[in-house]
Amino acid sequence: MRITKRGKRTTTAAAILSLALALPLGAQATASSPDTSPGTSGTAAAPVERQYEVTGVSTAEERTALAATGVSIDEVLHHSVVVTADEARAKRIAKLGHELTELPSAAPAEGDFTTSSPSQYHSYAQMTAAVDSIVQQYPNLMRKRVIGRSHQGREIVAIKVSNNVGVDENKPEVLFTHGMHAREHLTVEQAIYTLREFGQGYGQDSRITRMLNERELWIVPSVNPDGKVYDQDSGSWRNWRKNRQPNSGTTAVGTDINRNWNYRWGCCGGSSGNPGSATYRGSAPESATETKVLADFVRSRVVGGEQQITAHIDFHSYSELILWPFGYTYNDTAPGLTRDDRDAFATVGTRMAASNGYRPQQSSDLYITDGSINDWMWGVHGIFSYTFEMYPGSAYGGGFYPPGSVINRETARNREAMLILMENADCMYRSIGKETQYCSN
Structure with a gap:
């Protein structure tokens, strides 16, 4: 029912979450049903998107219903999912009765994450x-x-x-x-x-x-x-x-x-x-x-x-x-x-x-x-x-x-x-x- 904001997770918490990722899901399977909320994705004024863990989502049907809010589902866990959403869509998810936990930014300084810079990949x-x-x-x-x-x-x-x-x-x-x-x-x-x-x-x-x-x-x-x-x-x-x-x-x-x-x-x-x-x-x-x-x-x-x-x-x-x-x-x-x-x-x-x-x-x-x-x-x-x-x-x-x-x-x-x-x-x-x-x- 609420959006919880958390800072950098401890290494132990990161390990626990990693162990929970028995069914991780990447970008290909991301789905979203038609939604009517306004969007300006791709423009200079596009809303900021963040990753959240959404709890209480266990079945394919529940995940499909969650995707109907227009979010991108990035990972599927046993009883939750990780989504990418802007603030408006995060609030829509919360109104459905789910609790969202904002994950730390995937930046090298975070420690729990190991990410790249663009120069490490072929342009x-x-x-x-x-x-x-x-x-x-x-x-x-x-x-x-x-x-x-x-x-x-x-x-x-x-x-x-x-x-x-x-x-x-x-x-x-x-x-x-x-x-x-x-x-x-x-x-x-x-x-x-x-x-x-x-x-x-x-x-x-x-x-x-x-x-x-x-x-x-x-x-x-x-x-x-x-x-x-x-x-x-x-x-x-x-x-x-x-x-x-x-x-x-x-x-x-x-x-x-x-x-x-x-x-x-x-x-x-x-x-x-x-x-x-x-x-x-x-x-x-x-x-x-x-x-x-x-x-x-x-x-x-x-x-x-x-x-x-x-x-x-x-x-x-x-x-x-x-x-x-x-x-x-x-x-x-x-x-x-x-x-x-x-x-x-x-x-x-x-x-x-x-x-x-x-x-x-x-x-x-x-x-x-x-x-x-x-x-x-x-x-x-x-x-x-x-x-x-x-x-x-x-x-x-x-x-x-x-x-x-x-x-x-x-x-x-x-x-x-x-x-x-x-x-x-x-x-x-x-x-x-x-x-x-x-x-x-």
């Missing part, structure tokens, strides 16, 4: 230079394609990686996407790591060599370059999530790209209709420039009436989770998602999670989301699409801004999981013993 310009350098180093293995431009005109690129890179061969294709949410910079580092690792590994590592001989891999290092630049290039983190596209009739800026996909868009209380919300779904499906660029690229991979991309990972942070569809319904199966489909998702997802220590689960086990890339990939194109929520497991590892010292460790942590997905990409149903039923020629 958009540095990322572009790094990608170009790697591609030039492996000209027979990699080729860069500009697949479109952001709202502000920056290039969105896809790098093809395959042993016969100049030829569109009849091989299963795998897609990795990164940086959909601006503040999730560790995911862009994941893309750079993967390019380097697969370039160096080809001809040296038997599994990488076989996969690049038998698959065509596409890597999109930054889906949301405008948001990345806005969040990082001022020299101080801005905690920005959306793209930078203005919203007509309001001073609010930006659409949540991961609520803007044309499958069950806005259907089920899993996104916000308020342009000021961090989970604003946009004015229409694919209204965000960057959503349409990536969607058009996926559609371009339909050859002879058949989608060539068979498997996909969308990298996000934070929470150390592996998620699969559907997000729009609590049900394990639904029209277009059979029990065998679900079992293949879960089996491969669980194997990947065993390799990197993440927690595997259906997205809606956390709470409802709609208009997400995973649901669209599977629901429209039949692509086995996962979200990886990367390090850390909680705000006490740096939240959206973990220290640069963890980049090498945490990107390498996903090497095995990526190879597991690629190895299954020719027939995901092999994982449940039904290759003959689904994959025989």
Whole structure:
């Protein structure tokens, strides 16, 4: 019923909270139902947002109801959640009967938190230079394609990686996407790591060599370059999530790209209709420039009436989770998602999670989301699409801004999981013993 303000927590209190984070949830799964409160997110006068722990929230239904206030849910604990909210939305939560405890600012001086500075991560310009350098180093293995431009005109690129890179061969294709949410910079580092690792590994590592001989891999290092630049290039983190596209009739800026996909868009209380919300779904499906660029690229991979991309990972942070569809319904199966489909998702997802220590689960086990890339990939194109929520497991590892010292460790942590997905990409149903039923020629 009240908002409690606390100063810096003791190390012991931080440890207790860290132990409680059995089900941490990062930015990807953040959802918000339509709300009518005013918002000016993205403008100079935008309200200050802080993190709060909200107690007495234990079930997916309760979390979905909480998200209806328009807050961003950052972590899911056993009997509470951590949210990012401005003062107005915090008061709305308090009026619902919840107690909020303001968490200390995620700054290096706080001691309980370990965070980074923007200079510890590749900027958009540095990322572009790094990608170009790697591609030039492996000209027979990699080729860069500009697949479109952001709202502000920056290039969105896809790098093809395959042993016969100049030829569109009849091989299963795998897609990795990164940086959909601006503040999730560790995911862009994941893309750079993967390019380097697969370039160096080809001809040296038997599994990488076989996969690049038998698959065509596409890597999109930054889906949301405008948001990345806005969040990082001022020299101080801005905690920005959306793209930078203005919203007509309001001073609010930006659409949540991961609520803007044309499958069950806005259907089920899993996104916000308020342009000021961090989970604003946009004015229409694919209204965000960057959503349409990536969607058009996926559609371009339909050859002879058949989608060539068979498997996909969308990298996000934070929470150390592996998620699969559907997000729009609590049900394990639904029209277009059979029990065998679900079992293949879960089996491969669980194997990947065993390799990197993440927690595997259906997205809606956390709470409802709609208009997400995973649901669209599977629901429209039949692509086995996962979200990886990367390090850390909680705000006490740096939240959206973990220290640069963890980049090498945490990107390498996903090497095995990526190879597991690629190895299954020719027939995901092999994982449940039904290759003959689904994959025989």
